[in-house]
Amino acid sequence: METAIVFIVAIICGTFSGIMPGVGGMAVMLMAYPFLVEMQPQNILIFYVVMVSIDQFFGGITAIVFGVPGSSSAVPSAMEGHALFKSGKSSEAIMFSAIGSWVTSVFGVILIVAMIPLLFMIYQIWNSTVQMAIFSLTSIAIIWISRNKLIVSIGLFIFGNMLGKVGYDTYTNDSFMTFDTPLLYPGLPIMPVVTTMFVIPLLIGSLRSSGAKVFEFPGVTLEGYIESFKKIKKYFATLVRAGLLGSVGGFVPGMSYGMSSILAYTVEKWVQIRKGSYRKGKGDMPSLIASEGANNAGTFTQLVPLLFLGIPITVSEALIYNILDTRGYPVTIEWFQSTFTMIIIFFLVSATIGLFLAGRYVNFMKYLNNLPIKWVYLGVVLFLFGAIGYVGHQTLAGGEHLLITAMLLPIGLLFYKLDTMPLIYGFILHDKLFEIAIRIWIMYT
Amino acid sequence: MKKILLTILTTLFLVMSASVSFAADKIDVLQHSRAGGLGDRMVTYIADALGDKFGEKIVVDNCAAAIAYLKKAKNPVVTALPFESMAKQNDGSKNACAIPKKYFINMYAASPWSVCHRTDNASATIDALRNGEVRVGVWQNGFYGPRFIAFMKAINPNAKVIPYKKAKMYRAALVAGEIDFSISTVAKDGESCPVVLNDKIVGDAEMIAQDLEPKAPHSVLGYSYFFAGKNVKGIDIPAIVFASESWKNRRDHRYGQFMIDESRNKQWKVISK
Numbered sequence: 001m002e003t004a005i006v007f008i009v010a011i012i013c014g015t016f017s018g019i020m021p022g023v024g025g026m027a028v029m030l031m032a033y034p035f036l037v038e039m040q041p042q043n044i045l046i047f048y049v050v051m052v053s054i055d056q057f058f059g060g061i062t063a064i065v066f067g068v069p070g071s072s073s074a075v076p077s078a079m080e081g082h083a084l085f086k087s088g089k090s091s092e093a094i095m096f097s098a099i100g101s102w103v104t105s106v107f108g109v110i111l112i113v114a115m116i117p118l119l120f121m122i123y124q125i126w127n128s129t130v131q132m133a134i135f136s137l138t139s140i141a142i143i144w145i146s147r148n149k150l151i152v153s154i155g156l157f158i159f160g161n162m163l164g165k166v167g168y169d170t171y172t173n174d175s176f177m178t179f180d181t182p183l184l185y186p187g188l189p190i191m192p193v194v195t196t197m198f199v200i201p202l203l204i205g206s207l208r209s210s211g212a213k214v215f216e217f218p219g220v221t222l223e224g225y226i227e228s229f230k231k232i233k234k235y236f237a238t239l240v241r242a243g244l245l246g247s248v249g250g251f252v253p254g255m256s257y258g259m260s261s262i263l264a265y266t267v268e269k270w271v272q273i274r275k276g277s278y279r280k281g282k283g284d285m286p287s288l289i290a291s292e293g294a295n296n297a298g299t300f301t302q303l304v305p306l307l308f309l310g311i312p313i314t315v316s317e318a319l320i321y322n323i324l325d326t327r328g329y330p331v332t333i334e335w336f337q338s339t340f341t342m343i344i345i346f347f348l349v350s351a352t353i354g355l356f357l358a359g360r361y362v363n364f365m366k367y368l369n370n371l372p373i374k375w376v377y378l379g380v381v382l383f384l385f386g387a388i389g390y391v392g393h394q395t396l397a398g399g400e401h402l403l404i405t406a407m408l409l410p411i412g413l414l415f416y417k418l419d420t421m422p423l424i425y426g427f428i429l430h431d432k433l434f435e436i437a438i439r440i441w442i443m444y445t
Numbered sequence: 446m447k448k449i450l451l452t453i454l455t456t457l458f459l460v461m462s463a464s465v466s467f468a469a470d471k472i473d474v475l476q477h478s479r480a481g482g483l484g485d486r487m488v489t490y491i492a493d494a495l496g497d498k499f500g501e502k503i504v505v506d507n508c509a510a511a512i513a514y515l516k517k518a519k520n521p522v523v524t525a526l527p528f529e530s531m532a533k534q535n536d537g538s539k540n541a542c543a544i545p546k547k548y549f550i551n552m553y554a555a556s557p558w559s560v561c562h563r564t565d566n567a568s569a570t571i572d573a574l575r576n577g578e579v580r581v582g583v584w585q586n587g588f589y590g591p592r593f594i595a596f597m598k599a600i601n602p603n604a605k606v607i608p609y610k611k612a613k614m615y616r617a618a619l620v621a622g623e624i625d626f627s628i629s630t631v632a633k634d635g636e637s638c639p640v641v642l643n644d645k646i647v648g649d650a651e652m653i654a655q656d657l658e659p660k661a662p663h664s665v666l667g668y669s670y671f672f673a674g675k676n677v678k679g680i681d682i683p684a685i686v687f688a689s690e691s692w693k694n695r696r697d698h699r700y701g702q703f704m705i706d707e708s709r710n711k712q713w714k715v716i717s718k
Contacts, residue, residue, distance in 0.1 A: 029480075030480050033480065120620075123617065123620050123621050124620070124621050124622055125621070126617070126621055127618070127621050127622075127623040128618070128623060168509070168534075168540075168541060169587075172535065172587060173532065173534055173535045173586075173587020173588070174534055174535050174536065174587075175534060175538075175541070178541070180538075180541070182507075182509035182510050182512070182513045182541055185507060185509035185510075185541045186506045186507040186509065186510070252617075305617070312613060318479075318481040318482065318613075319480050319481030320481075321481065322480075322481035322482070322485070322486065323481075431610070435608075435609075435610050438608065439607055439608060439609070442605060442606070442607055442608070443580065443605065443607060
């Protein structure tokens, strides 16, 4: 009985975190913390896996329709998906990305089950040198494939790095541009940065380039879903690439499914450019499917280090581990492994539910049809400011987060003609690149 | 009529003042580190130990925000801060997480660091630790990092100390074989910790660090927390916590009371030097 309730509540929570920008899985885990500590141990794992799986389906829709990424991993979906939305391909974009996500979810499970005997070997390959190579190549590719001039993309990437470096670094015991204020001591929060440096420039650029004056969204239908399911095989190669990169990226520590989504997107975009099928500014379906698909494949595989090595690789997993540990529940690898089959079942069921629930939810957006598009965008921006204040309020820093947003906004407004993805990735990747580079330097000198 | 009004007002005043004094009796607990981590567990022990006296858990972004909150707090509030929050920055400037003496309550808990390796790694022997060209993964922190490096240089000049930002990274690196040893406070499944940086053997340790090299600096080194708070004069927070069931039943048994018999002044000298 408890498992059934947990399952339903996890679906509701996943929907909430997917729709609400900035309210990620971790925030929901914290809100649910008082209830989690009372649950049976296997139900804590079920709650997490179901919630994260559902979250991925809903987060993609908000990114496609409004150009608002719920998290850093959804930035590519916002970029390509919203461009497809403006080109009148919103229904296709939503259906293909949802079906693609479902396919890669199943792909991730099959891959992991098949690879169990090889898991330990894969972890032995995942050393700092390999990490550095992957992160460096991803950074170069992100700069290279951007629609900006090369020098502009490099500048944006460096600027993103600088924004990421703001704060006190326990690694070097130095602070950078904190001006001795506690406000900047923990670094710039991601939501204000993504909102001001990516969403607002994207929406302004969109308003200026789009011929459409009113919001038009035809919605999705069951027939459309079935038709898209039949057509999805034309993206077979994309799904395999995304599934593979998402699955492997999900379970290697230091990468997680967010990073693997970025990697899959970068690779796919590069492939499409090479094939000559990528159209700048019009949105690219394979790149969208790759980004969304890798995300979903990784949501399951990220549990593998916890289940097979007892290593929690995300903050949410650390929270689960801690609850089990402090309550005296089993935290042995044997126990984790014994829950593996059950986790697989709940993950696959929740992915299927997510696929159809997302299809139902998205049609509510038809209520916005025929509203002037600038008012819809203004509503989106105001909603985001509210979300930033709300998320900040959870840590008594709502005012501070809004202040940071206000400070960054004038800079973001300058970028409305640019593709600011290099900046966002510079911001996200900065500490990983620096940390691994220092480690390799010490190892080989 | 006047009497009735007077009675109502008096009752209202009494109820309000009672509720105010009730609220004031409650002690809030400040959480400033990520949920699920050690810092969170340390403040959770305090919250649980307070029982009926517990007010609410106030979650802030980080330790700097916690200090800013303490400065403004009107209610009784208490938290647990790690030692490194008192360390000066590299340029000599004050750490934004450092507290003035008036907020320092007492030492809380400490766990000695240990040298660990994967249990199935047959080449990770004591002899290799002392003489081999081994790689030792450590948590690279502005406070502890230089201490780990100095300790390892004294134990084995051929060893390379490899910094990792998070514990999960060097645990994965142990599995990957990128490093041979790690310096951790708590061993996880599949790990053994033969050497402890302590003055006596604890856990599954086979020896203390001074047995490896008597002159090694920081051979007694722990990860430590202290109590900090405001408006809790007259309330013996350490006594409440250490007598509580939540503390007695804690899972982190390597974390124990620390310098608790020393005077507050002496304790303050240790953390503020």
